[in-house]
Amino acid sequence: MVRRKPSMEDVAEKAGVSRITVDRVLNGRGGVKPQTEQLVIATAKALGVDRALNMMPTRILRIGVVLQNNTNSYYVKLREGFTRTAQQYKRYNIRVSFWYFEQITPEAAIKTLNKAAADCDALVVILFDDPQVVMKTEELARKMPIVTVASDLPATGRVDYVGSNALQEGRTAGALMGRFLGPPGGEIVIIVGFHQLLEHDQREVGFRNILRRNYPNCQIVETFQSFEQEDIRKDFRALLKTYPNLKGIYNMSVGNPGLAEELKAVGKDQTTCIITHTVTPERVALMNEGVVDAIIDRDPYLDARRAIEIQLCQAGRFSEEEVSAAQRPQIFIRENVRFE
Structure with a gap:
């Protein structure tokens, strides 16, 4: 007996949504809430609807990167890494924007966090450990997924940390x-x-x-x-x-x-x-x-890529198995150093 291919009606029934909603998602017509879009895509994948596997989501995922406006080489490479990753993963329909605080003060960091959160769906943050900054990050983490990079804020409810041990x-x-x-x-x-x-x-x-x-x-x-x-x-x-x-x-x-x-x-x-x-x-x-x-x-590009992949995973556009592994420290001396 030949097993029939799953239909839009099957997806709609399994996901608990209307056939019109499924049609909008699978055919890229837009107008669907992000949570519903994720549910429909996940259901379609589970049922084996081939076209759901590599489709571009209809809604732009807006990822904000919040960091100090620093000329430190790590920060420069990190920014380049986020830009390269956004281009590499453009099939997932993401937009990466940068939000800078000029001074290392709680007031400057919090002001920048508020601006970024108002314009984005998810945040990647490079912040310092200050009670006010921690409180603001914890508040925002209840509303959207936050990934910390380079320096962790573990008590904030962030979804993950990317950086060195x-x-x-x-x-x-x-x-x-x-x-x-x-x-x-x-x-x-x-x-x-x-x-x-x-x-x-x-x-x-x-x-x-x-x-x-x-x-x-x-x-x-x-x-x-x-x-x-x-x-x-x-x-x-x-x-x-x-x-x-x-x-x-x-x-x-x-x-x-x-x-x-x-x-x-x-x-x-x-x-x-x-x-x-x-x-x-x-x-x-x-x-x-x-x-x-x-x-x-460590390679800042790999840190940037891993942070974006975690946010894609949070949005249901990436699987946990696909997320890049965390880096280990690399040791360079004069005999093996290289610069790229």
């Missing part, structure tokens, strides 16, 4: 520092962007834990915030005067060229171990000069 990255940096300095150890300075970035805070915790447990002669003498400012030479110059025997720097922020200049000025550029994050032309050049010893990296 910051504790793992910090432990990796600690293990590298301990190995580079060897048994004598020495004084080490940690540079964070700012403590309200949970990612930076967790990296510091992981770094400290590994040194304390496995490399007791490595002594962390100070942690200071760069506030993501490129030029921190004045502050670093003062640190070098305070700690003339400095042996290691773990810089998880920006400003490596300035650090290199100050170290060169006192003849310590080849004897002070620097471990940092994100492969850039400037950092590769410093590594080739022997100033930077190791770079811990």
